[in-house]
Amino acid sequence: MLIRINKDKCIGAGNCVMVAPTVFTQDEDDGRVILLDPNPSEDLAAEVAEAIEICPAKVISRE
Protein backbone atom coordinates (compact mmCIF):
# COMPACT_ATOMS: atom_id res chain seq x y z
CA MET A 1 0.00 0.00 0.00
CA LEU A 2 1.14 3.53 -0.69
CA ILE A 3 0.91 6.12 2.09
CA ARG A 4 0.66 9.86 1.58
CA ILE A 5 1.02 12.59 4.18
CA ASN A 6 0.35 16.33 4.17
CA LYS A 7 3.12 17.61 6.43
CA ASP A 8 1.97 21.24 6.12
CA LYS A 9 -1.26 20.52 7.93
CA CYS A 10 0.22 18.16 10.55
CA ILE A 11 -0.08 19.33 14.18
CA GLY A 12 2.44 16.87 15.64
CA ALA A 13 0.08 15.05 18.02
CA GLY A 14 2.16 11.89 17.55
CA ASN A 15 -0.76 9.47 17.30
CA CYS A 16 0.50 7.87 14.07
CA VAL A 17 3.88 7.23 15.72
CA MET A 18 2.08 5.69 18.70
CA VAL A 19 0.21 3.15 16.56
CA ALA A 20 2.61 2.56 13.64
CA PRO A 21 6.14 3.47 14.73
CA THR A 22 7.81 1.68 11.81
CA VAL A 23 5.83 3.71 9.27
CA PHE A 24 5.78 7.19 10.84
CA THR A 25 8.10 9.34 12.89
CA GLN A 26 8.22 13.02 13.90
CA ASP A 27 10.44 15.88 12.78
CA GLU A 28 12.61 16.82 15.76
CA ASP A 29 12.32 20.52 14.88
CA ASP A 30 8.54 20.83 15.10
CA GLY A 31 6.98 17.45 15.83
CA ARG A 32 5.43 17.12 12.38
CA VAL A 33 5.06 13.76 10.67
CA ILE A 34 7.80 12.17 8.57
CA LEU A 35 7.17 9.02 6.54
CA LEU A 36 9.70 6.34 7.40
CA ASP A 37 8.13 3.81 5.08
CA PRO A 38 5.97 5.17 2.24
CA ASN A 39 5.16 1.65 1.04
CA PRO A 40 4.61 -0.56 4.08
CA SER A 41 3.72 -4.23 3.75
CA GLU A 42 0.12 -5.39 4.04
CA ASP A 43 0.94 -6.85 7.51
CA LEU A 44 0.76 -3.27 8.74
CA ALA A 45 -2.64 -2.55 7.19
CA ALA A 46 -4.49 -2.51 10.53
CA GLU A 47 -1.99 -0.16 12.16
CA VAL A 48 -2.00 2.18 9.17
CA ALA A 49 -5.81 2.19 9.09
CA GLU A 50 -5.85 3.11 12.78
CA ALA A 51 -3.30 5.88 12.23
CA ILE A 52 -5.49 7.32 9.45
CA GLU A 53 -8.60 6.99 11.63
CA ILE A 54 -7.20 8.73 14.73
CA CYS A 55 -5.06 11.40 13.06
CA PRO A 56 -6.63 14.60 14.46
CA ALA A 57 -5.64 16.75 11.48
CA LYS A 58 -6.57 14.20 8.79
CA VAL A 59 -3.21 14.42 7.03
CA ILE A 60 -2.64 10.70 6.29
CA SER A 61 -4.15 8.79 3.39
CA ARG A 62 -3.47 5.51 1.58
CA GLU A 63 -3.88 4.39 -2.01
Added chain:
Amino acid sequence: MTALSYPLSRSAALSPPDALARFRLEGPLARVRLWNGTGAWLVTRYADVRAALLDKRLSESPKEPGYPTFSESREALVSADTFVTHTQGDEHSRLRRVMSRELTVKRVEAQREKVRVIIDRLIDEMVAKGPPLDFVSHFALALPSLVITEMLGVPYEDHEFFEENSRLRVALDVPPDVPIRATEELAEYFSKILRAKETDPGDGDDILTRLARDHIATGAISHREAVILAYTMVQAGHETTGNMLTLGTLLLLRNPEQLNLMLNDPSLIKTAVEEMLRHTTVLQLGMVRTATEDMEIGGQPIRKGDGIFIMLNSANHDPEIYPNPDQFDVTRTERNHVAFSYGIHQCAGQQLARMEMQEVFAVLFKKLPNLRLAVPFEELKFKHQAVVYGVDTLPVTW
Protein backbone atom coordinates in the same frame (compact mmCIF):
# COMPACT_ATOMS: atom_id res chain seq x y z
CA MET B 1 -39.75 21.87 27.51
CA THR B 2 -37.44 24.44 29.09
CA ALA B 3 -33.78 24.06 28.31
CA LEU B 4 -31.57 22.55 31.05
CA SER B 5 -29.06 24.88 32.64
CA TYR B 6 -25.40 24.40 31.80
CA PRO B 7 -23.07 22.99 33.19
CA LEU B 8 -25.25 19.86 33.49
CA SER B 9 -25.46 17.91 36.74
CA ARG B 10 -24.47 14.27 37.32
CA SER B 11 -26.25 11.70 39.46
CA ALA B 12 -23.29 9.28 39.33
CA ALA B 13 -19.90 10.84 40.06
CA LEU B 14 -17.97 8.52 37.74
CA SER B 15 -20.34 8.77 34.77
CA PRO B 16 -21.10 11.74 32.49
CA PRO B 17 -24.15 13.94 33.19
CA ASP B 18 -27.32 11.88 32.83
CA ALA B 19 -28.97 14.22 30.33
CA LEU B 20 -26.35 13.49 27.66
CA ALA B 21 -27.64 9.95 26.95
CA ARG B 22 -31.13 11.36 26.42
CA PHE B 23 -29.83 14.21 24.24
CA ARG B 24 -27.98 11.74 21.98
CA LEU B 25 -31.24 9.87 21.36
CA GLU B 26 -33.47 12.90 20.92
CA GLY B 27 -31.63 14.66 18.15
CA PRO B 28 -28.28 15.85 16.84
CA LEU B 29 -28.28 19.01 18.98
CA ALA B 30 -29.66 19.87 22.41
CA ARG B 31 -30.45 23.34 23.69
CA VAL B 32 -29.08 24.52 27.08
CA ARG B 33 -29.34 27.73 29.09
CA LEU B 34 -26.18 29.50 30.28
CA TRP B 35 -25.33 31.47 33.44
CA ASN B 36 -26.09 34.79 31.72
CA GLY B 37 -29.49 33.72 30.40
CA THR B 38 -28.36 33.11 26.83
CA GLY B 39 -28.77 29.77 25.07
CA ALA B 40 -26.28 27.42 23.41
CA TRP B 41 -26.24 24.11 21.51
CA LEU B 42 -24.66 20.87 22.71
CA VAL B 43 -23.23 18.51 20.09
CA THR B 44 -23.53 15.06 21.65
CA ARG B 45 -23.07 12.26 19.06
CA TYR B 46 -19.63 10.86 18.27
CA ALA B 47 -19.80 11.39 14.50
CA ASP B 48 -21.14 14.93 14.87
CA VAL B 49 -18.55 15.76 17.54
CA ARG B 50 -15.64 14.69 15.32
CA ALA B 51 -17.13 16.48 12.28
CA ALA B 52 -17.73 19.67 14.29
CA LEU B 53 -14.15 19.68 15.60
CA LEU B 54 -12.90 19.61 11.99
CA ASP B 55 -15.39 22.21 10.70
CA LYS B 56 -13.74 25.52 9.82
CA ARG B 57 -17.10 27.33 9.88
CA LEU B 58 -17.09 26.88 13.65
CA SER B 59 -14.74 29.43 15.20
CA GLU B 60 -12.72 28.82 18.38
CA SER B 61 -12.08 32.54 18.89
CA PRO B 62 -13.70 34.25 21.92
CA LYS B 63 -13.73 37.45 19.81
CA GLU B 64 -16.46 35.95 17.64
CA PRO B 65 -19.85 37.59 18.43
CA GLY B 66 -22.02 35.07 20.26
CA TYR B 67 -19.11 33.06 21.77
CA PRO B 68 -20.64 31.16 24.71
CA THR B 69 -18.95 30.75 28.12
CA PHE B 70 -19.32 28.43 31.12
CA SER B 71 -19.48 31.10 33.83
CA GLU B 72 -18.88 34.76 34.61
CA SER B 73 -15.29 34.02 35.68
CA ARG B 74 -14.61 32.06 32.46
CA GLU B 75 -16.04 34.88 30.36
CA ALA B 76 -13.71 37.34 32.08
CA LEU B 77 -10.69 35.06 31.54
CA VAL B 78 -11.25 34.26 27.86
CA SER B 79 -11.83 37.95 27.11
CA ALA B 80 -8.64 38.99 28.87
CA ASP B 81 -6.25 36.17 28.10
CA THR B 82 -4.73 34.45 25.08
CA PHE B 83 -5.24 30.70 24.83
CA VAL B 84 -3.24 28.70 22.30
CA THR B 85 -6.45 26.75 21.67
CA HIS B 86 -8.15 29.98 20.58
CA THR B 87 -5.59 30.82 17.90
CA GLN B 88 -6.10 30.08 14.22
CA GLY B 89 -4.17 29.76 10.97
CA ASP B 90 -0.51 30.76 10.85
CA GLU B 91 -0.46 32.02 14.43
CA HIS B 92 -1.70 28.64 15.64
CA SER B 93 0.76 26.66 13.48
CA ARG B 94 3.69 28.74 14.73
CA LEU B 95 2.83 28.28 18.42
CA ARG B 96 1.72 24.67 18.06
CA ARG B 97 4.98 23.59 16.42
CA VAL B 98 7.04 25.07 19.25
CA MET B 99 5.02 22.99 21.75
CA SER B 100 4.84 19.83 19.62
CA ARG B 101 8.61 19.82 19.28
CA GLU B 102 8.91 19.46 23.05
CA LEU B 103 6.30 16.72 23.33
CA THR B 104 7.08 14.27 20.52
CA VAL B 105 6.78 10.53 21.14
CA LYS B 106 10.58 10.34 21.14
CA ARG B 107 11.07 13.09 23.72
CA VAL B 108 8.34 11.61 25.89
CA GLU B 109 9.92 8.14 25.73
CA ALA B 110 13.20 9.70 26.84
CA GLN B 111 11.44 10.79 30.06
CA ARG B 112 9.94 7.36 30.83
CA GLU B 113 12.77 6.06 33.03
CA LYS B 114 12.86 9.32 35.02
CA VAL B 115 9.12 9.09 35.54
CA ARG B 116 9.51 5.54 36.89
CA VAL B 117 12.06 6.76 39.42
CA ILE B 118 9.78 9.61 40.54
CA ILE B 119 6.82 7.24 40.94
CA ASP B 120 8.87 4.83 43.07
CA ARG B 121 10.10 7.69 45.23
CA LEU B 122 6.61 9.16 45.73
CA ILE B 123 5.20 5.78 46.76
CA ASP B 124 8.15 5.18 49.12
CA GLU B 125 7.48 8.58 50.69
CA MET B 126 3.81 7.73 51.12
CA VAL B 127 4.73 4.46 52.81
CA ALA B 128 7.23 6.21 55.08
CA LYS B 129 4.60 8.75 56.17
CA GLY B 130 1.99 6.05 56.63
CA PRO B 131 -1.75 6.04 55.97
CA PRO B 132 -4.18 7.67 55.81
CA LEU B 133 -3.11 10.50 53.52
CA ASP B 134 -4.32 12.56 50.60
CA PHE B 135 -3.59 10.75 47.33
CA VAL B 136 -3.98 13.93 45.25
CA SER B 137 -1.31 16.06 46.93
CA HIS B 138 1.06 13.18 47.77
CA PHE B 139 0.90 11.44 44.45
CA ALA B 140 -1.57 12.24 41.66
CA LEU B 141 -0.76 15.94 41.44
CA ALA B 142 2.82 15.62 42.70
CA LEU B 143 3.89 13.35 39.82
CA PRO B 144 2.83 15.51 36.85
CA SER B 145 4.00 18.55 38.79
CA LEU B 146 7.49 17.07 39.26
CA VAL B 147 7.61 15.97 35.62
CA ILE B 148 6.51 19.25 34.05
CA THR B 149 8.63 21.47 36.34
CA GLU B 150 11.71 19.41 35.46
CA MET B 151 10.90 19.49 31.73
CA LEU B 152 10.35 23.27 31.83
CA GLY B 153 13.42 23.86 33.97
CA VAL B 154 11.82 25.57 36.97
CA PRO B 155 12.35 24.66 40.63
CA TYR B 156 9.91 22.09 42.04
CA GLU B 157 9.95 24.10 45.29
CA ASP B 158 7.54 26.45 43.51
CA HIS B 159 5.04 23.64 42.90
CA GLU B 160 2.41 24.95 45.32
CA PHE B 161 2.41 28.22 43.42
CA PHE B 162 1.88 26.39 40.09
CA GLU B 163 -0.71 24.01 41.47
CA GLU B 164 -2.76 26.71 43.17
CA ASN B 165 -2.76 29.09 40.22
CA SER B 166 -3.41 26.30 37.71
CA ARG B 167 -6.43 25.27 39.78
CA LEU B 168 -7.76 28.82 40.10
CA ARG B 169 -7.32 29.46 36.37
CA VAL B 170 -9.89 26.78 35.51
CA ALA B 171 -12.24 27.24 38.49
CA LEU B 172 -15.70 28.45 37.55
CA ASP B 173 -17.32 29.19 40.92
CA VAL B 174 -14.95 32.06 41.80
CA PRO B 175 -15.19 35.84 41.36
CA PRO B 176 -14.32 36.93 37.78
CA ASP B 177 -11.01 38.51 38.77
CA VAL B 178 -9.63 35.27 40.32
CA PRO B 179 -8.73 33.33 37.12
CA ILE B 180 -7.34 36.54 35.62
CA ARG B 181 -5.16 37.21 38.65
CA ALA B 182 -3.97 33.58 38.71
CA THR B 183 -2.97 33.90 35.06
CA GLU B 184 -1.14 37.19 35.70
CA GLU B 185 0.79 35.56 38.55
CA LEU B 186 1.87 32.69 36.29
CA ALA B 187 2.71 35.10 33.46
CA GLU B 188 4.84 37.28 35.72
CA TYR B 189 6.72 34.25 37.06
CA PHE B 190 7.60 32.89 33.60
CA SER B 191 8.29 36.33 32.15
CA LYS B 192 11.00 36.91 34.76
CA ILE B 193 12.68 33.54 34.11
CA LEU B 194 12.49 33.96 30.34
CA ARG B 195 13.94 37.50 30.48
CA ALA B 196 16.92 36.16 32.41
CA LYS B 197 17.41 33.37 29.86
CA GLU B 198 17.08 35.81 26.96
CA THR B 199 20.08 37.68 28.40
CA ASP B 200 22.02 34.50 29.19
CA PRO B 201 20.42 31.24 28.01
CA GLY B 202 23.10 29.09 29.64
CA ASP B 203 23.36 25.46 28.57
CA GLY B 204 20.30 24.00 30.29
CA ASP B 205 18.52 21.08 28.63
CA ASP B 206 14.99 22.29 29.33
CA ILE B 207 12.01 23.84 27.58
CA LEU B 208 12.35 27.41 28.90
CA THR B 209 15.99 27.51 27.83
CA ARG B 210 15.05 26.34 24.34
CA LEU B 211 12.15 28.83 24.18
CA ALA B 212 14.58 31.68 24.92
CA ARG B 213 17.50 30.44 22.82
CA ASP B 214 15.85 28.81 19.81
CA HIS B 215 12.55 30.65 19.48
CA ILE B 216 12.58 34.12 21.08
CA ALA B 217 16.18 34.90 20.09
CA THR B 218 15.50 33.93 16.47
CA GLY B 219 12.33 36.00 16.34
CA ALA B 220 10.16 32.91 15.71
CA ILE B 221 7.96 33.81 18.66
CA SER B 222 7.70 36.87 20.90
CA HIS B 223 8.53 37.04 24.60
CA ARG B 224 4.82 37.35 25.35
CA GLU B 225 4.02 34.25 23.26
CA ALA B 226 6.73 32.26 25.04
CA VAL B 227 5.20 33.26 28.38
CA ILE B 228 1.79 32.02 27.20
CA LEU B 229 3.28 28.71 26.01
CA ALA B 230 5.05 28.27 29.36
CA TYR B 231 1.97 28.71 31.53
CA THR B 232 -0.14 26.73 29.09
CA MET B 233 2.23 23.78 29.49
CA VAL B 234 2.43 24.12 33.27
CA GLN B 235 -1.33 24.33 33.57
CA ALA B 236 -2.06 21.50 31.14
CA GLY B 237 0.62 19.39 32.79
CA HIS B 238 -0.99 19.78 36.22
CA GLU B 239 -4.75 19.80 36.22
CA THR B 240 -5.53 17.27 33.51
CA THR B 241 -3.00 14.52 34.26
CA GLY B 242 -3.39 14.97 38.01
CA ASN B 243 -7.15 14.52 37.83
CA MET B 244 -6.85 11.60 35.38
CA LEU B 245 -4.50 9.77 37.75
CA THR B 246 -6.93 10.32 40.61
CA LEU B 247 -10.08 9.39 38.70
CA GLY B 248 -8.33 6.43 37.03
CA THR B 249 -7.38 5.11 40.46
CA LEU B 250 -10.96 5.60 41.65
CA LEU B 251 -12.34 3.74 38.60
CA LEU B 252 -10.07 0.78 39.35
CA LEU B 253 -11.05 0.80 43.04
CA ARG B 254 -14.74 0.89 42.13
CA ASN B 255 -14.32 -1.89 39.53
CA PRO B 256 -12.15 -4.49 41.31
CA GLU B 257 -12.73 -7.14 38.61
CA GLN B 258 -11.26 -4.74 36.05
CA LEU B 259 -8.32 -4.00 38.36
CA ASN B 260 -7.67 -7.75 38.64
CA LEU B 261 -7.82 -8.20 34.88
CA MET B 262 -5.23 -5.47 34.46
CA LEU B 263 -2.97 -6.79 37.23
CA ASN B 264 -3.05 -10.32 35.81
CA ASP B 265 -2.20 -9.20 32.28
CA PRO B 266 0.27 -6.30 32.01
CA SER B 267 -0.44 -6.07 28.28
CA LEU B 268 -3.79 -4.54 29.34
CA ILE B 269 -2.17 -1.51 30.99
CA LYS B 270 -2.14 0.49 27.76
CA THR B 271 -5.74 -0.35 26.90
CA ALA B 272 -6.77 0.33 30.51
CA VAL B 273 -5.25 3.80 30.27
CA GLU B 274 -7.13 4.52 27.02
CA GLU B 275 -10.31 3.25 28.69
CA MET B 276 -9.78 5.57 31.68
CA LEU B 277 -9.34 8.48 29.27
CA ARG B 278 -12.47 7.53 27.32
CA HIS B 279 -14.65 6.77 30.31
CA THR B 280 -13.63 9.82 32.36
CA THR B 281 -13.00 12.55 29.76
CA VAL B 282 -11.94 15.17 32.30
CA LEU B 283 -12.64 18.09 29.94
CA GLN B 284 -16.21 17.80 31.14
CA LEU B 285 -17.57 21.01 29.61
CA GLY B 286 -16.53 20.30 26.06
CA MET B 287 -14.94 22.45 23.37
CA VAL B 288 -16.38 25.89 22.75
CA ARG B 289 -17.23 27.20 19.27
CA THR B 290 -19.36 29.85 17.53
CA ALA B 291 -21.02 29.39 14.13
CA THR B 292 -19.64 31.95 11.67
CA GLU B 293 -22.42 31.35 9.14
CA ASP B 294 -25.85 29.72 8.89
CA MET B 295 -25.16 25.99 8.63
CA GLU B 296 -26.22 22.51 9.74
CA ILE B 297 -24.80 20.15 12.34
CA GLY B 298 -25.97 16.54 12.04
CA GLY B 299 -28.77 17.78 9.79
CA GLN B 300 -30.06 20.41 12.20
CA PRO B 301 -29.89 24.05 11.06
CA ILE B 302 -28.15 26.60 13.27
CA ARG B 303 -27.64 30.33 12.76
CA LYS B 304 -24.57 32.51 12.42
CA GLY B 305 -23.58 33.63 15.94
CA ASP B 306 -25.00 30.56 17.69
CA GLY B 307 -22.85 29.26 20.55
CA ILE B 308 -21.90 25.58 20.59
CA PHE B 309 -20.38 23.21 23.13
CA ILE B 310 -18.89 20.10 21.54
CA MET B 311 -19.30 17.43 24.20
CA LEU B 312 -16.25 15.15 24.28
CA ASN B 313 -17.65 13.12 27.21
CA SER B 314 -20.88 12.46 25.33
CA ALA B 315 -19.05 11.33 22.17
CA ASN B 316 -16.95 8.99 24.31
CA HIS B 317 -20.13 7.42 25.72
CA ASP B 318 -21.96 7.09 22.40
CA PRO B 319 -23.19 3.46 22.21
CA GLU B 320 -22.93 3.61 18.39
CA ILE B 321 -19.15 3.51 18.84
CA TYR B 322 -18.70 2.01 22.32
CA PRO B 323 -21.16 -0.78 23.15
CA ASN B 324 -22.31 -0.61 26.77
CA PRO B 325 -20.51 2.73 27.06
CA ASP B 326 -20.89 3.36 30.78
CA GLN B 327 -19.17 0.07 31.61
CA PHE B 328 -15.49 0.61 32.48
CA ASP B 329 -13.86 -2.17 30.47
CA VAL B 330 -10.05 -2.36 30.35
CA THR B 331 -10.16 -4.81 27.44
CA ARG B 332 -11.63 -2.35 24.92
CA THR B 333 -9.12 -1.90 22.12
CA GLU B 334 -10.37 1.30 20.43
CA ARG B 335 -8.04 4.29 20.60
CA ASN B 336 -10.38 6.57 18.67
CA HIS B 337 -11.80 8.33 21.74
CA VAL B 338 -11.83 12.12 21.83
CA ALA B 339 -10.70 12.60 25.45
CA PHE B 340 -7.86 14.79 24.12
CA SER B 341 -10.31 16.48 21.72
CA TYR B 342 -9.89 16.21 17.95
CA GLY B 343 -8.94 18.47 15.07
CA ILE B 344 -6.03 20.91 15.06
CA HIS B 345 -6.33 21.78 18.76
CA GLN B 346 -6.08 18.19 19.99
CA CYS B 347 -3.91 18.05 23.13
CA ALA B 348 -0.22 18.63 22.40
CA GLY B 349 0.80 16.82 25.59
CA GLN B 350 -1.24 13.66 25.14
CA GLN B 351 1.74 11.34 24.69
CA LEU B 352 3.22 12.63 27.95
CA ALA B 353 -0.10 12.14 29.75
CA ARG B 354 -0.38 8.58 28.38
CA MET B 355 3.16 7.70 29.40
CA GLU B 356 2.73 9.03 32.96
CA MET B 357 -0.54 7.10 33.33
CA GLN B 358 0.95 3.89 31.91
CA GLU B 359 3.88 4.03 34.31
CA VAL B 360 1.65 4.78 37.31
CA PHE B 361 -0.82 1.96 36.70
CA ALA B 362 1.98 -0.51 35.99
CA VAL B 363 3.20 -0.22 39.60
CA LEU B 364 0.72 1.57 41.87
CA PHE B 365 -1.35 -1.48 42.86
CA LYS B 366 1.69 -3.76 42.85
CA LYS B 367 3.44 -1.61 45.44
CA LEU B 368 0.25 -0.82 47.38
CA PRO B 369 -1.95 -3.91 46.86
CA ASN B 370 -4.35 -2.87 49.61
CA LEU B 371 -4.77 0.69 48.39
CA ARG B 372 -8.32 1.83 49.14
CA LEU B 373 -10.41 4.84 50.11
CA ALA B 374 -10.09 6.03 53.70
CA VAL B 375 -13.55 7.62 53.60
CA PRO B 376 -16.88 6.45 52.13
CA PHE B 377 -17.07 7.10 48.37
CA GLU B 378 -20.20 9.18 48.91
CA GLU B 379 -18.21 11.71 50.96
CA LEU B 380 -15.85 12.60 48.11
CA LYS B 381 -16.33 16.10 46.72
CA PHE B 382 -16.19 16.15 42.93
CA LYS B 383 -15.37 19.29 40.95
CA HIS B 384 -18.60 19.89 39.08
CA GLN B 385 -17.81 23.59 38.73
CA ALA B 386 -14.49 23.37 36.93
CA VAL B 387 -13.33 23.05 33.35
CA VAL B 388 -11.38 19.94 34.36
CA TYR B 389 -13.29 17.29 36.35
CA GLY B 390 -11.78 15.61 39.39
CA VAL B 391 -11.55 15.78 43.16
CA ASP B 392 -9.48 18.21 45.24
CA THR B 393 -8.58 15.56 47.83
CA LEU B 394 -8.75 11.76 47.92
CA PRO B 395 -8.09 10.28 51.39
CA VAL B 396 -6.57 6.80 50.99
CA THR B 397 -5.20 4.04 53.15
CA TRP B 398 -3.50 0.68 52.38
